[in-house]
Amino acid sequence: MTLKGKRAVITGSNSGIGLGAAIELAKAGADVVINSFTDRDEDHALAAKIGADHGVKATYIAADMSKAEDCRGLIEKAGGCDILVNNAGIQFVSPIEDFPIEKWNAIIAINLSSAFHTTAAALPGMRKAGWGRVVNIASAHGLTASPFKSAYVAAKHGIVGLTKTVALETAGQGITCNAICPGYVLTPLVEAQIPDQMKVHNMDRETVIREVMLDRQPSRQFATVEEIGGTVVFLSSAAANQITGTTISVDGGWTAM
Structure with missing residues (x-):
């Protein structure tokens, strides 16, 4: 499942699931662009380490995923991408009547709208190349719900819907779009x-x-970040050429109940 010669952009990837996905993609031979909203020496050093460890080109680009222009600018600064992993996300827990408006807006912007903007920016290049992979990191909460997580659940359900729409709009063009729905990682x-x-x-x-x-x-x-990253690599590989518009649960049976 070599991805040599492919460029992957992974949002929200200087730690956690995003970093795990970036490392597994690099292991498979892809050049990687990692991202967060900070612009520290350690962010760039992390990218350099990934590149050195796995013999690929790895760079760090700071971009605030709550801002549409930053989301689209990330793809432009990366020089486009063959693989887009929409991972950036935040969480806040509160009853609906007490849920702060600014928290709702931030969660929808970062967890959902960012994926719309990055995907819109990446698709023209994928279409020109006749090949592309969009992998959205959703959640078990994209398929079910929990109390006090209204914004997060709404955003993750939205990601699942966006995944299906992108899959239909790109079907037959060598591009796939799928969502991974992790449980607790x-x-x-x-x-x-x-x-x-x-x-x-x-x-x-x-x-x-x-x-x-x-x-x-x-x-x-x-689940481990390596397991989620491995699923990203699989969905990016030729073995998944005909897998599009679907969700893959990595949740230890959560959504089977």
Whole structure:
């Protein structure tokens, strides 16, 4: 499943799922562009390390995914892309009546609208090349819901709908568009929550993971960023030429219930 000669842009990718996807794509031979809203020396150093570790070209481009012009500018600055992974996302939890308007707007902008803008910017180049892959990182919450996550659930359901629409508009053009729907993934952000949950519930690490954090995930195991990245690589490969407009759940059985 070599991707040598392909350029991949991964939004929100200086940590977590996005970084895992970037590394797995680089392992498969793709040149990668990683992204976040910061512009620190360590961001550029991270890209350089990925490139050196895997023998590919890797660059970092700062862009604020809450801004349409930055989203489209990211694709332009990258020189277009063969593979687009829309991963950028944020979360906020609150009852609907108390949900801050600015949080709703930010979540919709970063989790949903950014994917619209980057995809719109990337598709002309993919069409010209006669080949392209758009992989949207949705969520189990793109297929089901939880209370107090109205903006996140709405955005992720929107990503699933956008995925289907892009797939239909590009069918037969050598371009595919699919969504990955992870359950709980062991990212640094999730890892940081474990000690607090242990204190709140007076449980040891393994019990709080199994009985509290993974209560809705029947496998009682986190997915890993490497597993999500591996799914991105598969969807970008020739083996997935006829997979388009669909969702792939990596959720330990969550949405099977």
